[in-house]
Amino acid sequence: MKHLAQTLKALSDPIRLRIILLLHSEGELCVCDLIAVLNLPQSTVSRHLAYLKRSCWVDIRRQGVWMHYKLSKESCTICREVLKILEQHANELPEAIQDRETVATIMKNKSDTCPA
Numbered sequence: 001m002k003h004l005a006q007t008l009k010a011l012s013d014p015i016r017l018r019i020i021l022l023l024h025s026e027g028e029l030c031v032c033d034l035i036a037v038l039n040l041p042q043s044t045v046s047r048h049l050a051y052l053k054r055s056c057w058v059d060i061r062r063q064g065v066w067m068h069y070k071l072s073k074e075s076c077t078i079c080r081e082v083l084k085i086l087e088q089h090a091n092e093l094p095e096a097i098q099d100r101e102t103v104a105t106i107m108k109n110k111s112d113t114c115p116a
Contacts, residue, residue: 007078010055014095015040016048017086020057020071021096024083026103028061028070033110037102 011017015038022037023029034045049069052058056075061068072079090096 003076004078006055007076010052010057011082013048016052018095018099019048019052021086021090022099022103023058023069023071024087025100028068029103031067031069033103033106036106037099
């Protein structure tokens with residue numbers, strides 16, 4: 001029961017929900033990309049990512065000084081089922097649509113300062 005509560009609680013924050021939807025649509029994103037899309041300070045984004053990591057939603061990959069995040073490949077059945085539901089409704093959420101458009105623009109204009 002505790003795991004279920006923690007899994008669902010992780011999505012109770014709009015920022016964390018946006019991060020999950022972004023990672024689902026993009027596969028993997030650098031912290032710098034998430035900061036740009038969410039328009040939030042690095043400390044805030046990192047705090048939310050740490051919460052998602054503790055809740056088994058995301059995996060981390062380090063590349064030099066950059067941290068890259070993606071949805072966990074070994075997520076629990078509950079996470080996979082919830083993700084299916086989110087996927088069905090993501091196109092109805094204005095914030096999710098705007099976030100996908102913003103990340104597309106960022107990726108198109110990405111410089112070498114933060115590798116993909």
